[in-house]
Amino acid sequence: MGIRNGRVVPLYRLTANTILLVTVSLFVCGLHLSKWSMRLKDEELFESDSLCPNPRNLRPLSYMTDNSTLEMVTHDVSYRAGAVEKLLGSVRIPTESFDDHLDPLEFPQYYKNFAVLHEYFRKTYPEVHKTLKLERTAYEYNLVYTWQGTDSSLKPLVLAGHQDVVPVNAETIGQWGYGPYEGVFDGEDIYGRGVADCKALLNSILESVELLIKYGFEPSRTVILAFGFDEEVGGGYGAQTIGEFLLDKYGENGIYAIVDEGGSSVEQLDGTYFALPAVGEKGSLTSLIQLNTKGGHSSVPPENTGIGIMADLIHSVETTPYKPFLDLTNPFLKYLYCMVEHTENDDIGLPRSQIRHYEHNSYAREHVVEWIESHEKFKWLSRTTQAADIFHSGFKVNALPEVSKLYINHRINIGSNCKDTELKIMEQAEATALKYGLGLIYKGETVIEDTTGLGTFHFETSQCLEPAPVSPTHGYPEWEEFAGTVRHILEDITYPGAKIVVAPSITTGNTDTAKYWKLTENIYRYRFSTTNAVTQGHIHGINETISAKSYMNMIAFAYEYIQNSCH
Numbered sequence: 001m002g003i004r005n006g007r008v009v010p011l012y013r014l015t016a017n018t019i020l021l022v023t024v025s026l027f028v029c030g031l032h033l034s035k036w037s038m039r040l041k042d043e044e045l046f047e048s049d050s051l052c053p054n055p056r057n058l059r060p061l062s063y064m065t066d067n068s069t070l071e072m073v074t075h076d077v078s079y080r081a082g083a084v085e086k087l088l089g090s091v092r093i094p095t096e097s098f099d100d101h102l103d104p105l106e107f108p109q110y111y112k113n114f115a116v117l118h119e120y121f122r123k124t125y126p127e128v129h130k131t132l133k134l135e136r137t138a139y140e141y142n143l144v145y146t147w148q149g150t151d152s153s154l155k156p157l158v159l160a161g162h163q164d165v166v167p168v169n170a171e172t173i174g175q176w177g178y179g180p181y182e183g184v185f186d187g188e189d190i191y192g193r194g195v196a197d198c199k200a201l202l203n204s205i206l207e208s209v210e211l212l213i214k215y216g217f218e219p220s221r222t223v224i225l226a227f228g229f230d231e232e233v234g235g236g237y238g239a240q241t242i243g244e245f246l247l248d249k250y251g252e253n254g255i256y257a258i259v260d261e262g263g264s265s266v267e268q269l270d271g272t273y274f275a276l277p278a279v280g281e282k283g284s285l286t287s288l289i290q291l292n293t294k295g296g297h298s299s300v301p302p303e304n305t306g307i308g309i310m311a312d313l314i315h316s317v318e319t320t321p322y323k324p325f326l327d328l329t330n331p332f333l334k335y336l337y338c339m340v341e342h343t344e345n346d347d348i349g350l351p352r353s354q355i356r357h358y359e360h361n362s363y364a365r366e367h368v369v370e371w372i373e374s375h376e377k378f379k380w381l382s383r384t385t386q387a388a389d390i391f392h393s394g395f396k397v398n399a400l401p402e403v404s405k406l407y408i409n410h411r412i413n414i415g416s417n418c419k420d421t422e423l424k425i426m427e428q429a430e431a432t433a434l435k436y437g438l439g440l441i442y443k444g445e446t447v448i449e450d451t452t453g454l455g456t457f458h459f460e461t462s463q464c465l466e467p468a469p470v471s472p473t474h475g476y477p478e479w480e481e482f483a484g485t486v487r488h489i490l491e492d493i494t495y496p497g498a499k500i501v502v503a504p505s506i507t508t509g510n511t512d513t514a515k516y517w518k519l520t521e522n523i524y525r526y527r528f529s530t531t532n533a534v535t536q537g538h539i540h541g542i543n544e545t546i547s548a549k550s551y552m553n554m555i556a557f558a559y560e561y562i563q564n565s566c567h
């Protein structure tokens with residue numbers, strides 16, 4: 001069934017298109033890689049005037065000879081019921097991550113649900129646990145499975161995800177249609193905390209590997225499943241040590257490609273479906289500003305208390321946002337190119353001509369950035385953001401505040417960096433200090449002396465994560481293979497007959513992949529979905545959900561992608 005059933009399709013029955021695809025898939029892995037690259041270079045020259053070359057639909061050999069397994073995954077109702085039930089079992093285990101993020105070695109009790117999840121996976125996916133080697137890195141709550149390939153000269157493929165979920169806000173439980181950890185399938189949609197982020201991804205990978213083993217597939221390229229346990233609180237124990245473990249084992253650039261969660265999945269424009277894997281990720285940084293002022297009785301207050309001065313600073317920060325710009329390396333520009341090239345009409349007022357001339361015309365660039373700014377949906381993709389998220393001050397109604405603390409969280413635009421982001425806030429703190437006659441200390445160094453005795457600002461930053469290196473796309477075999485498989489599932493299974501374009505894009509949030517940069521330049525953040533999983537799936541919110549159709553397509557994607565990249 002599917003791969004090694006010995007069924008042979010006579011060559012004369014295959015169409016020319018099929019023969020081409022069979023040839024392509026033979027060249028994907030192994031010794032033929034250089035031929036594959038050559039082919040792409042020729043193609044690139046041929047298509048050099050295309051702003052958005054769409055990857056070819058890449059069907060694995062098994063799909064052409066006997067696609068009955070894929071048919072079962074996507075259309076068999078009783079198979080679907082079984083697969084969904086397996087997913088639900090894992091949703092019922094509340095593997096929550098909290099901001100206190102305790103050390104797993106000191107507080108194992110805090111992580112006990114992860115051990116329950118591991119045992120559940122062991123029972124639910126027996127073939128995976130018989131065939132793959134399971135390792136845990138520095139922390140036993142990580143899961144790193146290695147499916148040894150037959151050709152050790154090939155770099156391994158990593159399929160990543162995270163086991164933890166964000167906690168449920170107790171005040172919102174009444175608004176959930178079902179209990180958050182009840183795990184319910186209503187015949188169409190699957191509900192529960194973590195189902196979309198990210199247990200469907202984990203289960204789809206495990207389920208697809210289970211099927212591949214069952215039907216006798218042996219990967220030529222080693223496949224690694226890497227599931228961290230604290231992504232929702234930064235991945236400091238999980239992905240961090242998985243990254244170190246893999247770096248130690250395979251070396252820098254020792255990994256072929258990494259696919260992890262992220263990216264908004266499918267958008268529709270003018271009848272064309274755009275799949276949007278993120279090949280870049282914005283950076284992040286937190287600014288901490290503390291203002292120490294003189295205390296005293298509130299019956300004799302100064303004209304501005306510490307709170308008033310901080311309010312003025314926040315106002316000045318918010319009324320002068322970071323200047324938007326769309327760097328030529330920003331993958332969102334590629335998405336704009338794709339929209340222009342693959343649609344004729346739109347209802348979003350795309351400045352088509354200016355986008356086409358973006359690279360060489362400064363007027364066009366200005367116009368495009370203005371257009372992006374006017375679109376709520378897109379404006380986060382071309383600017384550094386600032387969100388004053390936490391403010392503490394004051395402790396008693398008749399006492400002047402002595403310490404005021406402000407945290408501003410930033411997501412850094414592609415083409416910018418932590419230094420520039422920090423500089424803007426620093427300049428505004430400096431201007432505010434001068435305005436009120438206050439001192440300013442920047443990371444322990446005095447910038448303005450407190451000569452008046454009124455008080456001092458202390459400015460620090462933390463958690464600097466530079467924008468991720470942008471992964472190469474068109475013309476690179478790793479991308480063509482990945483994106484070609486995305487196109488294959490969407491075009492052949494999800495939306496048969498529809499026009500599918502796979503367009504590079506970016507994600508505004510961060511993922512575990514920030515810990516994997518040294519392993520490979522080919523990082524794709526993409527949780528396969530038939531819709532936009534972030535806006536429609538209530539990720540992190542009430543009634544988190546994923547459609548069964550999406551879930552079955554996720555399994556299909558992993559099933560085909562492993563074959564395409566490791567055949």
Ligand SMILES: [Zn+2]
Nearest residue numbers: 197198231261
């Ligand atoms: Zn996630």
